[in-house]
């Protein structure tokens with residue numbers, strides 16, 4: 001017997017199969033998906049890989065497979081999926097396989113793996129501040145020590161031997177850190193359980209409304225009959241979508257099957273998981289990136305051993321090793337986090353369509369503001385659409401008002417907060433109600449310019465302007481993190497008329513304090529959400545300590561339920577609209593509708609204020625009326641005219657590197673070739689610098705093709721890229737329907 005084997009490596013040259021002899025004694029264990037060890041190349045060490053095919057003859061095989069490891073084996077379906085992904089997303093099969101392996105075991109060296117054991121656990125013993133302080137003062141300075149401590153900031157409570165393996169460190173280093181008080185060891189029985197200390201009241205099923213029942217019955221039918229179907233549940237926030245998910249999952253369990261539920265990373269909060277725990281007890285595994293590697297490994301094992309039949313997770317949970325899949329549910333299906341922006345650049349929604357078809361089971365997508373592509377497919381009948389027009393608990397949708405900032409300006413209001421919003425905040429403070437203010441920019445000022453010569457302070461690594469952070473009194477680049485001291489004198493002309501323009505969350509917070517001196521505020525953006533302040537902690541604090549005003553970026557938009565919030569202010573809608581991306585209007589509309597959904601979710605009716613300089617834009621007006629359908633119709637017409645998805649696919653080919661000449665040469669080669677092969681089947685644009693044309697000292701160019709993706713085209717692109725003679729480390733990335741065009 002012979003095996004076709006893929007070596008676990010991300011080297012492009014190794015993305016092909018190698019034939020090996022399967023020795024007699026391993027024939028029983030040899031199957032497609034098995035993890036194996038083989039001699040490869042000149043290295044003395046064995047390499048690891050996977051069997052992706054078995055056959056009776058081979059012209060090339062001359063070496064034998066040495067070991068077959070049972071523990072990490074994949075299924076044949078996994079391998080089929082990995083092959084498909086490799087072709088579609090321009091990556092190695094082994095890159096895809098890694099996503100399907102237990103967390104912490106995908107490394108090229110299989111001995112580096114997280115293990116399931118009893119024993120000693122390592123905890124961080126100092127606060128983040130103390131540690132930062134020690135590093136600053138030079139008390140903590142060994143690179144290895146800092147590495148360990150930094151790792152523990154996120155993974156405190158990790159199993160000791162796992163830590164040693166993952167960071168490649170010795171036990172004696174840990175002992176030193178213990179002696180110096182940075183870490184402590186605790187002996188514990190193993191079961192890293194993210195639900196520990198939970199005490200949740202069981203929750204009973206609700207009697208479904210007519211619309212819910214109709215939706216449920218239809219999809220239930222597919223579950224019972226093992227039938228693949230694609231469904232969209234289109235319903236406003238609070239219309240009872242989750243209740244339908246819970247009932248469908250109950251049905252799936254009754255059939256002895258398992259369920260995968262995907263939610264956006266950021267809304268995967270304890271409150272959200274609690275709803276599932278309340279209904280199903282701990283028959284649940286949770287997978288997301290905020291769990292430690294050990295926890296993720298354990299959750300994975302729970303699924304594999306069939307101890308948990310419901311998987312709730314972010315994007316990558318689509319690869320959870322469930323047997324006998326009965327349904328995939330994707331909540332907030334329009335969310336951009338389902339598309340990966342790292343290799344492999346997969347779209348979990350596309351894969352979910354494929355996986356549910358493979359498993360003869362339904363796919364359920366839910367949203368109040370579906371992805372335009374999804375809604376379009378539901379119009380074409382490719383996806384079945386179910387509508388839940390009303391809120392399940394009959395709470396009213398909020399009143400939404402649009403405020404014209406031009407009028408404010410001409411009335412002499414130079415503040416970021418309009419008179420109307422100001423009054424409403426005051427009223428809310430008097431009534432002890434809470435307010436949320438949303439601004440899509442963090443920091444203090446968005447750019448710094450010399451009034452005399454027009455000089456703008458830019459990052460020296462990236463070609464974008466630096467943002468002023470007042471509290472730290474620094475200028476910071478939001479792309480690479482570069483920081484420099486504030487400038488007062490223009491470096492170009494020597495003028496002292498250097499001024500700050502634009503606004504960010506920091507400035508908004510300061511302004512709120514100026515306007516309302518007694519107010520308590522809490523801010524949530526990438527700068528305040530750190531290791532010690534997870535976004536959950538900030539939101540809990542806002543809720544539990546009844547802080548008056550929450551100020552935040554995009555992060556606050558999703559999934560939370562604050563009973564006491566009756567006012568939401570969107571400080572600048574314009575900042576969301578004018579982004580160089582064909583989906584910016586769609587995203588803005590979705591955010592506005594969602595943000596409005598944060599107000600008045602209980603008995604009291606909420607008020608929402610949209611502030612804008614451009615009050616005639618259809619996006620704002622349809623969002624005000626919460627009118628998805630009109631928005632959809634307007635937007636889909638634009639897409640059709642301009643040839644954007646869903647009327648074609650966008651293939652973005654990105655070139656990055658330090659050598660501009662090489663980028664220009666290679667991109668031209670690729671363009672010339674593809675222009676011929678595309679011919680009249682689409683539009684190909686010449687390579688040009690990306691909107692942000694330099695990040696971290698690397699030039700960024702790109703080329704766009706608008707066409708329907710076909711297997712032939714994918715092969716052409718792969719062929720021409722593989723045939724470039726790259727000398728200076730230029731990288732070429734192909735992203736199909738990317739989540740960001742920047």
Ligand code: ADP
Pocket residue numbers: 206207208209212235236237238239240241242243244392393
């Ligand atoms: P969505 O997922 O669409 O935001 P949920 O399923 O969370 O909506 O429902 C919103 C609220 O209404 C929840 O508190 C839920 O318990 C309640 N609810 C949902 N369906 C019903 C029903 N049929 N009867 C009574 N309450 C319901």
Ligand code: ZN
Pocket residue numbers: 450451452453454455490491492493494495
């Ligand atoms: Zn100047």
Ligand code: ZN
Pocket residue numbers: 459460461462477478479480481482695696
């Ligand atoms: Zn930068």
